Amino acid sequence: MDEPAWLNAEAAKNFFMVLPMDTSHSKVSTEIRMTYDDQNIYIIAVCYLIKQAPYMVESLRRDFTFGKNDNFIFFLDPFNDLTNGFTFGANAAGAQWDGMLYEGGKADLNWDNKWISVVKNYRDKWIFEAAIPFKSMRYKKGNTTWGINFSRLDITVAEKSAWAPVPRQFPTASLAYTGDLLWDAPPPETGGNFAVIPYALGGVSKDYDNNSKAVYRKDIGADAKIGLSSSLNLDLTVNPDFSQVEVDKQVTNLDRFELFFPEKRQFFLENNDLFANFGYTNIRPFFSRRIGLGVPISFGTRLSGSLDKNWRIGLMDMQTKHDREVGLPSQNFAVLALQRRVFARSNIRFMFVNKQSLNYEPGKDTTKPSYSLYNRNIGIEYNLASANNVWTGKAMLVKSFSPGKSDKDFTHAANLQYTSRHWTLSWQHEIVGNNYNAEVGYVPRRNYVKINPVAGYLFFPKTYGKILSHGPKLSTTYYYNNDLRHTDDETYFVYTLNFRDQSIADAWVAHDYVELLQPFDPTNSNKDTLPTGSKHSWKAYGFDYFSKPQHLFTYNISGRFGGYYADGTRLNISTDIGYRIQPYASITLSTSYNHINMPLPWNITDFWLVGPRIDVTFTNKLFFTTFVQYNNQQKNINLNTRLQWRYRPASDLFLVYTDNYYPAPLSVRNRAFVLKFTYWWNS
Numbered sequence: 001m002d003e004p005a006w007l008n009a010e011a012a013k014n015f016f017m018v019l020p021m022d023t024s025h026s027k028v029s030t031e032i033r034m035t036y037d038d039q040n041i042y043i044i045a046v047c048y049l050i051k052q053a054p055y056m057v058e059s060l061r062r063d064f065t066f067g068k069n070d071n072f073i074f075f076l077d078p079f080n081d082l083t084n085g086f087t088f089g090a091n092a093a094g095a096q097w098d099g100m101l102y103e104g105g106k107a108d109l110n111w112d113n114k115w116i117s118v119v120k121n122y123r124d125k126w127i128f129e130a131a132i133p134f135k136s137m138r139y140k141k142g143n144t145t146w147g148i149n150f151s152r153l154d155i156t157v158a159e160k161s162a163w164a165p166v167p168r169q170f171p172t173a174s175l176a177y178t179g180d181l182l183w184d185a186p187p188p189e190t191g192g193n194f195a196v197i198p199y200a201l202g203g204v205s206k207d208y209d210n211n212s213k214a215v216y217r218k219d220i221g222a223d224a225k226i227g228l229s230s231s232l233n234l235d236l237t238v239n240p241d242f243s244q245v246e247v248d249k250q251v252t253n254l255d256r257f258e259l260f261f262p263e264k265r266q267f268f269l270e271n272n273d274l275f276a277n278f279g280y281t282n283i284r285p286f287f288s289r290r291i292g293l294g295v296p297i298s299f300g301t302r303l304s305g306s307l308d309k310n311w312r313i314g315l316m317d318m319q320t321k322h323d324r325e326v327g328l329p330s331q332n333f334a335v336l337a338l339q340r341r342v343f344a345r346s347n348i349r350f351m352f353v354n355k356q357s358l359n360y361e362p363g364k365d366t367t368k369p370s371y372s373l374y375n376r377n378i379g380i381e382y383n384l385a386s387a388n389n390v391w392t393g394k395a396m397l398v399k400s401f402s403p404g405k406s407d408k409d410f411t412h413a414a415n416l417q418y419t420s421r422h423w424t425l426s427w428q429h430e431i432v433g434n435n436y437n438a439e440v441g442y443v444p445r446r447n448y449v450k451i452n453p454v455a456g457y458l459f460f461p462k463t464y465g466k467i468l469s470h471g472p473k474l475s476t477t478y479y480y481n482n483d484l485r486h487t488d489d490e491t492y493f494v495y496t497l498n499f500r501d502q503s504i505a506d507a508w509v510a511h512d513y514v515e516l517l518q519p520f521d522p523t524n525s526n527k528d529t530l531p532t533g534s535k536h537s538w539k540a541y542g543f544d545y546f547s548k549p550q551h552l553f554t555y556n557i558s559g560r561f562g563g564y565y566a567d568g569t570r571l572n573i574s575t576d577i578g579y580r581i582q583p584y585a586s587i588t589l590s591t592s593y594n595h596i597n598m599p600l601p602w603n604i605t606d607f608w609l610v611g612p613r614i615d616v617t618f619t620n621k622l623f624f625t626t627f628v629q630y631n632n633q634q635k636n637i638n639l640n641t642r643l644q645w646r647y648r649p650a651s652d653l654f655l656v657y658t659d660n661y662y663p664a665p666l667s668v669r670n671r672a673f674v675l676k677f678t679y680w681w682n683s
Contacts, residue, residue: 001127006044009033015152016165018172020468020500026161030072030152034181038188040131045072045150047092048125053156055092055126056550058578059586060617062096063109067502068549070154072128073097075105075173077147078139079231079309082175082345083385084273085147086137092126093583094119094620102273104345104385104392105174110262111269113137114195114650114680135193135682138231138305142186147178155549158502169419176345176389193227194683197650201241205672217674223267232305232313237267240297241676247640247658250629252592252607253524256516257444263288271304274314274337278351278381278396279441280413283430285377285398286353287442291333296321298330312339327368329360333440345385351398353377355440362403375439376401384416392417400437408433408482411443424456424473434482447517448487449480468500481517488514503548513537514565522565525633528601530565538563540570554578568598586615607633621646630663637661650680 001007012032017024029048036042047070055070064071073089085101096117099109117130139146150163151172162172164179203217221239228234248261263269263276268288275286291297300318307313314337322330334354341347355375362370379398384391395414402409415428434447456473476491494508514536519529530536540562547555556576564570574592581587594607609631616624622645629638639659646652654676660669 001044001046005035005042006033009035012150012163015150015161015163017159017161018151018166018168019160020158020168022165022168026152026159028152028154028157028159028161030150030161030163032074032150032163036187040133043074043128043130043132045074045128045152046125047072047128047152047154049154050157052123054582055121056155056552056580057091057093057095057583058580059615060093060095060583060620061586061615061623062112062620063099064091064095064097066153068155068554069095070126070156071097072150072152073172074148074150075101075175075178076137076181077101077175077178078137078143079306080140080143080145080147081309081341082147082178082387083341083347084306084312085175087173088115088117088130088132089151090117090119090128090130092119092121095583095617096620100270100272101173101175103277103383104176104389105171106273107173108269108272110264110266111272112266112650114682116649134188134230135195135227138233139187140306140309141189141230143309144183144186146181146183147175148181149173149178155502158500158548158550167421169421170389174389176385176387187230189230193225195225196222196681197224197678198222198681199241199676199678201674201676203672203674203676205670207670208668209670228303229305232303232307233270235267235270235302235304236300237297238299240265240267240292240300242292247627247629247638249590249611250609250631250634250638252594252609252631252633254522254594255524256520258442260442260444261289267300267302270302271312271314274304274312274339274349275316275335275351278337278349278379279398280394280396280415280428280430282442282444283396283398283411283413283432284442285351285379285438286335286440290440290442291318292320295323295328310341313337314339327365328371329357332356332358335440344387345389347383349381349383351377351379351381353438353440372439373403374401375437377438377441390419392419398436398438400435402435402437402439405435405437407435408447409435409437411436422458422460422471424454426452426454428452428454431482447482449482449484450477452477466499466501467497469498471496486515487517488512499548501548501550504546505544507543508541510540510542510562511537512540512563520565522568522598523596523602523605523607523633525605527605534566536565536567538565538567542572552580552582554580564596564598566598566602568596568602570597571595584617588613588615609633632663635662636669637663637666648680652676652678654678 015026015030017026031046034043057069069091071091075087077085083104087099089097099107100111113136115132119128152161166172166177201219206214224236226234242265298319298321303315316335318333320331336352339347339349357373377400381396384393393416397412399410411432413430417426430450432446454475458469458471460469472495474493478489479487490512492510494506496506516534518532521529542560544558558574560572572594576590578588590611592609596605611629613627624643626641641657643655656674658672
């Protein structure tokens, strides 16, 4: 802090409290200074402490859980469009945080880029200092006003604060409530921004199930990033490999429809909102995990970014290899997304998705599965966000094109939400045609009409006490088929208590009705199926409790008891227990137990899902993770261990070891070991 550059810089201070209340200045003091040169933006944050107490963090792991760490993070809106931007920061031990902001304040922390930071701790404060290259961001040429806000969370005193005031019902990342970062001259142009990220990989795997010989891997490939302008980026990939990606967290599957697992592969993440956020949770015309997980990708390219303040573009083309064993042809995946800003923070978006099988005739080889020759989706949506973020929503219409399907091949959905200090009111409806087909998307259910109104209210006690706020929320969801015949519904009522120490408790009651549209095994364990057309209804009760994050030992517990299919009953108890050895280790244990009692042939079914995880962070550059998952529904024990050395910014050495076992008798199913080296080279 005694360097002339910082002493001469203007200080941003006098933060406003966001939580527990948003009606005063913060009790915890924070001071920010910023400067720049022709290469980097520099920032220093002095985070003062009210009382001398050890900081609270999970570990030195990058992209930590916001609410479980004393942290300082900030948000940049380089286009000043109140919609898209970047976030950077660190926790009090020095673990970095970075991500892309989209839809006005949602953060995608899977995005990583090249920047450096240091945190140092003192008795009365901790200090964060960082250098962020202009080449690591996208921004509008010549724009001398950026949106910015700074956020400080001190969980020891249970306070969240921000430099520009933010209403407590919104996250501090909300770009509707930023202040101004005023440049004395336009930020420097990034010029010929070019980066190559080659990788080299070696590995071995063995399938013990089929008594196969060990398979050895020797691969090389590369990604490239070309900055066509300060706001437009071209990504290229040749023979990509995604072996460093973490394994998915398993769940006990009692659902009638396909489960969703998020994208984690770095190549797909920059400006990912342009591609992935078109549609709704269960109506996604494009879902990048459909590409390259079952068959290798040969090459791909992505053009994404902003053309100016009003226009954004995303263009992707991916080519996969063929698989002779199952008769899968080479396929091409092309996506175009175009977004136009309207009004203060709203936008209109167009999307086209095309999947094409190359040199292929469906059904020609009758000994192999048949695949579609093509599948296309074309759609438009309007995203609403009012200037103060109180009103949000979207409306979409998408049509699919597939061989032999030309009617009932569209989907439409819309929602509108009002969020104030006390009230949350929303309406959502969805219509999915029987022949709507999104082979590169995620649409687990078709042939339905859904309506879902929600109403919630928060009370704020007038006297100071342990309870900060409390209130009810009612949600009801009704499903009909395309002929408007009622098929299922769920009504859910919950009452939530938010405590001043940041712990949360709730209790709920629900009623469900289901008419099965196809045979379904309610245990998903191949015992038997309930017939199509059978009708089932039940009531259920439950609770959740999330402990306060200020302790080294934290825990969450959820319970559910009530009816189930075929007049059965289901008991579920789920827990998450964590312990931190600051700042070097985080130990967590997740468990889920389901006890299902139904008539024969199911009788009594018990499912256990146990997942201990150990994150050891020797430094903020050297990480070791061990994740074990025991899932008796899948009759599998999965062990995944990963050692990661970030020897320089955005450049890594990975050692990944994976085992899958049968639990009884304990025996190996398959095993794999991978060594991977990546290097980020900038021009």
